[in-house]
Amino acid sequence: xxxxxxxxSQVPVFEEAPVELRCNYSSSVSVYLFWYVQYPNQGLQLxxxxxxxxxxxxxxxxxxxxxxxxxxxxxxxxxxxxxxxxAEYFCAVSDRRNTPLVFGKGTRLSVIA
Amino acid sequence: DVKVTQSSRYLxxxxxxxxxxxxxxxxxxxNMFWYRQDPGxxxxxxxFSYDVKMKEKGDxxxxxxxxxxxxxxxxxxxxxxxxxQTSMYLCASRTGTxxxxxxxxxxxxxxxxxx
Numbered sequence: 370x371x372x373x374x375x376x377x378s379q380v381p382v383f384e385e386a387p388v389e390l391r392c393n394y395s396s397s398v399s400v401y402l403f404w405y406v407q408y409p410n411q412g413l414q415l416x417x418x419x420x421x422x423x424x425x426x427x428x429x430x431x432x433x434x435x436x437x438x439x440x441x442x443x444x445x446x447x448x449x450x451x452x453x454x455x456a457e458y459f460c461a462v463s464d465r466r467n468t469p470l471v472f473g474k475g476t477r478l479s480v481i482a
Numbered sequence: 483d484v485k486v487t488q489s490s491r492y493l494x495x496x497x498x499x500x501x502x503x504x505x506x507x508x509x510x511x512x513n514m515f516w517y518r519q520d521p522g523x524x525x526x527x528x529x530f531s532y533d534v535k536m537k538e539k540g541d542x543x544x545x546x547x548x549x550x551x552x553x554x555x556x557x558x559x560x561x562x563x564x565x566x567q568t569s570m571y572l573c574a575s576r577t578g579t580x581x582x583x584x585x586x587x588x589x590x591x592x593x594x595x596x597x
Contacts, residue, residue: 375524378522403585405588410590411590411591412486412572412588412589412590412591413525413572413574413588414588415585415587418585459524467513467532467578469515469527469530469540469586470586471527472517472524472525472526473524474522474523474524475524
């Protein structure tokens, strides 16, 4: 079965600094990869997804992620964060089209003014 | 816009009570899911349904059951609530049509406290 590891449970970062949130998944021939964001007291919202094609994926709010098959990673990056990016971020994976997503434990991003 | 709604944002119940959590989606999605979210554990899948009257166990189904009598509604049932079921419950839906992998859309969550 697929599994996802988010290496950092909490990431504090100053406003306007760059950030990288790390995600590794268990190896599989093919994978579908997602990043979701959860703002306080809300449900999850899709940031971006990798299904196939270009390994660099751009999402909403200036986020991007790179699929690296050899390292089984899908790290999320933003070159300059804002206070409003403070939220919890979840990486998720599936290795077959019609199965539910498997989620990581989440990374809490705190942006400091 | 896809909308997934959950019947309550906050719920407080007593140990031993039967609890119903309701989820409704308005996009004619075939697939629906129930997750629970706990600090440090992320989201864990309880049950899911590929279509009406269908259900599949997820990773942590013990103590829960589900009902899907209509396509738009997926109910999670706690037959006899216990304190270890205090959690945030998230419902999601997804189209089941063929093609590429489809996004799961989430509701706002129900925070359940069992006393």
